[in-house]
Amino acid sequence: MNVAVVMGGYSDESVISIQSGQLILNNLDRKQYTPFEVHILPEGWYVLTDGHKFPVNKGDFSFEKDGEKVTFDVAVNTIHGTPGEDGHMQSYWELLELPYTGCGFYQSALTFNKRDTLSVLSKFNIPKAKSIYLSKGDRVTAQEIVDNLGLPFMVKPNQSGSSLGVSKVNDINEFEKALEFAFAEDSDILIEEFIKGTEVSVGVLNLNDKTTVLGITEIVSHNDFFDYEAKYHGKSDEITPARIDAETEGKVKEVAAKAYDALSMSGFSRTDFIIRNGEPHFIEMNTNPGLSPQSIFPQQAQHAGIPMSELLDNEIKLALNRKVLWKK
Known part of the structure; x- marks a missing residue:
């Protein structure tokens, strides 16, 4: 083949x-x-x-x-x-x-758009950060953002990955620079309240026709947040399995699988949450998670004792089955 x-x-x-x-x-x-x-x-x-x-x-x-x-x-x-x-x-x-392999074109387009993903998941009672959506040219003051979201807050491109264009605004005077940084990646941006808590990344996939949580990885950034440098230049500790109690682990697995199914996903995914007061808050879903040696998804597969060759074989079988459905 x-x-x-x-x-x-x-x-x-x-x-x-x-x-x-x-x-x-x-x-x-x-x-x-x-x-x-x-x-x-x-x-x-x-x-x-x-x-x-x-x-x-x-x-x-x-x-x-x-x-x-x-x-x-x-x-x-x-x-x-x-x-x-x-x-x-x-x-x-x-x-x-x-x-x-992976999810269909609609799910791919939907999950790449952070605002639209949050809008869909809001119907399923999945906790998330408070947010404000802006397009280039919209007028808003830093004080208006602070009045709605408080300090600090996050500024991120609506459609981008790998934390490109993302800033954490700790001081009101940093707002304009954060806007410029985000708008360089996309003409639409999302401004979210900063959720202080434990950040985890959860691998979920359709394995043997069943929604399966591959693993939960705790992320401890050496920087102010899990930015590009922390992800790819070793400026973070990625701990698999995450250091959370059994009750919280159960909640994370439940909400991660719920989000996956709510979006009619298939294939590999990695969903990021921040756990605040024992409740996992949805941040974003990646439908083509990184598979480089330092990436989280392969780490979780290794910890779960599932060879990547087996996971890839499963992905290819799902893809071929999709073609059979097309023919029907």
Whole structure:
């Protein structure tokens, strides 16, 4: 079976995505699959094999090598950010009737939009931070934000990942700089109250046709919050399993699975919560969680004693089953 391991993307997260792609390439069962390294980048789409780049035909997502056309049976999607985590690639693959891993195009677009995700989950009584939504050009004063949310508060792009463009505002004079930083990533931003508590990240997936919590990781940032540097440059402690009591663990697992099902998710996901007074508050869901060696999801798989090759095999089977449903 020819497997396209698709990585890269058009955002600053492309470097992390390529690291994730390498982990997938290293863990696919070569007895079952013939993997191909596919890069989706602003400068072009290509397959990297034997040290050479072969352009991808966007008409049918194929490529030619030595005069022969090579097609794929399934795409393993590990693009972080646009266009692989916002529904664009998923819509494209569905038009081609090419099975792909992860959630569908609607769920991908929805969860990439923080405001819309929070709006949907509010119907399911899942605790979350108080927030204010702004678009570029909207006028609001720092004092208005403080009056509504208090200090400190968080400013983040509405559609972005890896904590890019995110700031914690501790002083009212930091507000304008935080706005500029967030608007550099997206034309819409979310301003949220700062929830002081224990931050955890929860891996959830559909494993053997059952919503399964893979693990709970406690995050202790060395910085003021879990920013890009803390995530990818070793400025945090990621403790699996999280140091929480059994009752709180049960609540976290319950609400993480509830959010996954409420959004009709499938495939890998990683959902972030902050536990305040024993209650997990939803922060965001990542539908293409990082799979680089330092990423949380592989750590949780290792602790759970489930080989990544087994999890990837499960993902590919789910993708192929999606194609069967299309045909119906």
